[in-house]
Amino acid sequence: MVTQIADIENAHTMCVLVDNEPGVLARVIGLFAGRGYNIESLTVAEVNIVDNLSRINIVTSGTPMVIEQIKAQLERLVPVHRVSDLTVEGPHVKREVALVKVHSSGEKRVESLRIADIFRARTVDSTNVSFVFEIVGDTGKLDAFINLMVPLGLIDVSRTGVAAIARGVTVLEHE
Amino acid sequence: MSKNQLSGAQILLKALNDQGVDVIFGYPGGAVLPIYDELFKQNKIKHILVRQEGGAVHAAEGYARSTGKVGVVLVTSGPGATNAVTGLLDAMMDSIPLVCICGQVPTHLIGNDAFQEADTTGITRPCTKHNYLAKDIDILARQIHEAFLVAKSGRPGPVVIDLPKDVMMAQGDYISSAKVIHKSYRPQIKGDISKIEEAVKVIAGAKKPIIYAGGGVINSGPQASQLLNQLVQMTDFPCTLTLMGLGALPASDKHFLGMLGMHGTYEANMAMHDCDVMLCVGARFDDRVTGRTDAFSPNSTKIHIDIDPSSINKTINVDIGIVGDVGHVLEDMIKVWKSGQNRCDEKSIKSWWKTINKWRERKSLSYDKDATVIKPQYAIERLYELSKKHNEVYITTEVGQHQMWAAQHFHFEHPNRWMTSGGLGTMGYGLPAAIGVQLAHPKALVVDIAGEASILMNMQEMSTLVQHNLPVKVFILNNECMGMVKQWQELLHGGRCAESYMQALPDFVKLAEAYGGVGLRATKKEQLDSVIGEMIASDRPVIADIAVDPKENCFPMIPSGAAHNEILFSAADKLGAEVSEDGMVMV
Ligand SMILES: Cc1cc2nc3c(=O)[nH]c(=O)nc-3n(C[C@H](O)[C@H](O)[C@H](O)COP(=O)(O)OP(=O)(O)OC[C@H]3O[C@@H](n4cnc5c(N)ncnc54)[C@H](O)[C@@H]3O)c2cc1C
Ligand SMILES: Cc1ncc(C[n+]2csc(CCOP(=O)(O)OP(=O)(O)O)c2C)c(N)n1
Numbered sequence: 046m047v048t049q050i051a052d053i054e055n056a057h058t059m060c061v062l063v064d065n066e067p068g069v070l071a072r073v074i075g076l077f078a079g080r081g082y083n084i085e086s087l088t089v090a091e092v093n094i095v096d097n098l099s100r101i102n103i104v105t106s107g108t109p110m111v112i113e114q115i116k117a118q119l120e121r122l123v124p125v126h127r128v129s130d131l132t133v134e135g136p137h138v139k140r141e142v143a144l145v146k147v148h149s150s151g152e153k154r155v156e157s158l159r160i161a162d163i164f165r166a167r168t169v170d171s172t173n174v175s176f177v178f179e180i181v182g183d184t185g186k187l188d189a190f191i192n193l194m195v196p197l198g199l200i201d202v203s204r205t206g207v208a209a210i211a212r213g214v215t216v217l218e219h220e
Numbered sequence: 221m222s223k224n225q226l227s228g229a230q231i232l233l234k235a236l237n238d239q240g241v242d243v244i245f246g247y248p249g250g251a252v253l254p255i256y257d258e259l260f261k262q263n264k265i266k267h268i269l270v271r272q273e274g275g276a277v278h279a280a281e282g283y284a285r286s287t288g289k290v291g292v293v294l295v296t297s298g299p300g301a302t303n304a305v306t307g308l309l310d311a312m313m314d315s316i317p318l319v320c321i322c323g324q325v326p327t328h329l330i331g332n333d334a335f336q337e338a339d340t341t342g343i344t345r346p347c348t349k350h351n352y353l354a355k356d357i358d359i360l361a362r363q364i365h366e367a368f369l370v371a372k373s374g375r376p377g378p379v380v381i382d383l384p385k386d387v388m389m390a391q392g393d394y395i396s397s398a399k400v401i402h403k404s405y406r407p408q409i410k411g412d413i414s415k416i417e418e419a420v421k422v423i424a425g426a427k428k429p430i431i432y433a434g435g436g437v438i439n440s441g442p443q444a445s446q447l448l449n450q451l452v453q454m455t456d457f458p459c460t461l462t463l464m465g466l467g468a469l470p471a472s473d474k475h476f477l478g479m480l481g482m483h484g485t486y487e488a489n490m491a492m493h494d495c496d497v498m499l500c501v502g503a504r505f506d507d508r509v510t511g512r513t514d515a516f517s518p519n520s521t522k523i524h525i526d527i528d529p530s531s532i533n534k535t536i537n538v539d540i541g542i543v544g545d546v547g548h549v550l551e552d553m554i555k556v557w558k559s560g561q562n563r564c565d566e567k568s569i570k571s572w573w574k575t576i577n578k579w580r581e582r583k584s585l586s587y588d589k590d591a592t593v594i595k596p597q598y599a600i601e602r603l604y605e606l607s608k609k610h611n612e613v614y615i616t617t618e619v620g621q622h623q624m625w626a627a628q629h630f631h632f633e634h635p636n637r638w639m640t641s642g643g644l645g646t647m648g649y650g651l652p653a654a655i656g657v658q659l660a661h662p663k664a665l666v667v668d669i670a671g672e673a674s675i676l677m678n679m680q681e682m683s684t685l686v687q688h689n690l691p692v693k694v695f696i697l698n699n700e701c702m703g704m705v706k707q708w709q710e711l712l713h714g715g716r717c718a719e720s721y722m723q724a725l726p727d728f729v730k731l732a733e734a735y736g737g738v739g740l741r742a743t744k745k746e747q748l749d750s751v752i753g754e755m756i757a758s759d760r761p762v763i764a765d766i767a768v769d770p771k772e773n774c775f776p777m778i779p780s781g782a783a784h785n786e787i788l789f790s791a792a793d794k795l796g797a798e799v800s801e802d803g804m805v806m807v
Binding site for chain 2: 063064067068071072075079110113114117118120121122123124125126219
């Protein structure tokens, strides 16, 4: 007799090790789209040139039953070597990069620089009327920074999405 | 170019030979001509020309399901590939191993809206287990071998190889299947022994147990059916089967409660609802089986054996999920059971059987046997009785009421004898599927139990039967309406039978004759046996048009969205309450 598991939706960070072959990303995205799962963020890049493997980091949300399904469905894809749900499996680090463009002058311009300094954002482009800041951090930090920039002339944002890795010696291995 | 190099088309045929393929189902076109040219030059592999690509896929499904081997399909690019899509999804839903080779425009034209170009890998991605765009001649042989491996291992399914014409004509090296292992795909075959031990403990303590087994037992191979049988005899537990599982336990076994689910027996559904331990073996808690999930078997401890981890806890939460192949897990389970000298709670099981036998007395599959018209159930019963003397009988079906009556009234003693479209419910499946079955079992009696609406969906395949001398028998329960649709309209839409009548039906006898087959007809009860007899005796393709009672509906029925114990037994039974909106949206 299974006691009803709460219908609470939580965000989970999953890392997926896949063969770096054409169409593999389409399979992963198609699975989420076709089965109605959320993708909050997704990053992908080759991480192992010798074995031709890519790592996909996905932030998704759902009830525990849905999250278990997502993991099982990902594992079912033929080019997938391994799936790890970092949120369940233990301590981990998550980072993303944002490029944040503000258009302002006078006091607002100065204030944006000051805040960038507090957040340890770097200025990677500047004109007389604009800055582009590069900021690295977890999603919460980036959200906070971007929110502060709204009244200071924020006009454009580009974010990479989350890259994540387990703390300690745990690795996302393949056979 | 080294001397041993072969063209892509030659590599394909060599790989098919290597994989033990003896027959492929296909239809030619510009993008596959190099392959047809190679087929022409050899005589190891038999090519069965169908009349529409959809037929080729269903034929391969019938072949695969009745043999346990991989079915192979060959179609051309564009419309050839898109015609195959329904069959691919059908195979996906019912876990049927297929390899479908599609022609594609030459590599340099891909993406150009070239003549008969389709994004075949894009279109088939969600309806295949895996697919390949084979752009590289150097890895073609490997990809073909991989495709077979993926199709048949783990949870079986269809695999597409989209093969551009220039690759068919390029030269490359062959590698044999023995050299190919898959980089990433490793389905789990053996079950976790600690979970199996835990499951055995639960089973030994059961007072009101049930075994609910499905298509996974058939997928696992005949050995798995034997093990299931052994487990049933050892424990004296009742066992019910899904539509896809029929034949996994002999229908004549006293432990068999019949099919469960929407059109399952009263005893099977009641036992599922009231049990305290449920052992699910290779079945997937489909919504036709569970009904309302919140009311599904509310008080049971559930054990689920399935090779696909995504089947476990998908719709129903279970207490013990065992990932592995049915055959391997059952074998271990029986070993653990015996080594621990486990015994069931015999007293409780006895009293459970008493309860079940009371439900059995309800005789939920009964119908009016004295009717003067031919009742569809009676027609199936007669077909079953009269085909008994044939020692090898295979049944395929179309989709609708006739399919359910066949499931209820035709009885299967062996696995792989029953081919039906369960998950997708594809009308037009049965006739082409029968082609594949008859090819694999030339001496067997192969009957497609059909409805007059479904049969028209792939009627053209009669021509294939005649061409290849395949004596398939099409047994039409002709009720002159889309019975299953009408039944739902009567139940849920105030009897407004919109568009569910079959007007302008062809004369099926003449139609059979026009194709070069035999046409028979029974309109009266007393003609039935002789028509069936004549049909069975014929060594040619036959259509037997049986005029059955058009008013008959299929019972018992659990309306969609209802619980297992809310069963309708006959047309006289009205729905207890208004069907809820949740129920109405179900299909
Ligand atoms: C008109 C209509 C009415 C229907 N009514 C009913 C009904 O009343 N009752 C009913 O039961 N069905 C009914 N169906 C069929 C229903 O839709 C499903 O197709 C069916 O219930 C699924 O059967 P299954 O659970 O055995 O799963 P299958 O679809 O056969 O799936 C097999 C399961 O076993 C697993 N598996 C595969 N191979 C192995 C292996 N080697 N080892 C372990 N596990 C394995 C798979 O992962 C999968 O989870 C109806 C269909 C139609 C068209
Ligand atoms: C390709 C396809 N289209 C539509 C349906 C929906 N459908 C299910 S049963 C049915 C009627 C089948 O009629 P018939 O073949 O005469 O069988 P009967 O129910 O009368 O036995 C229809 C239209 C389907 N299952 N498949």
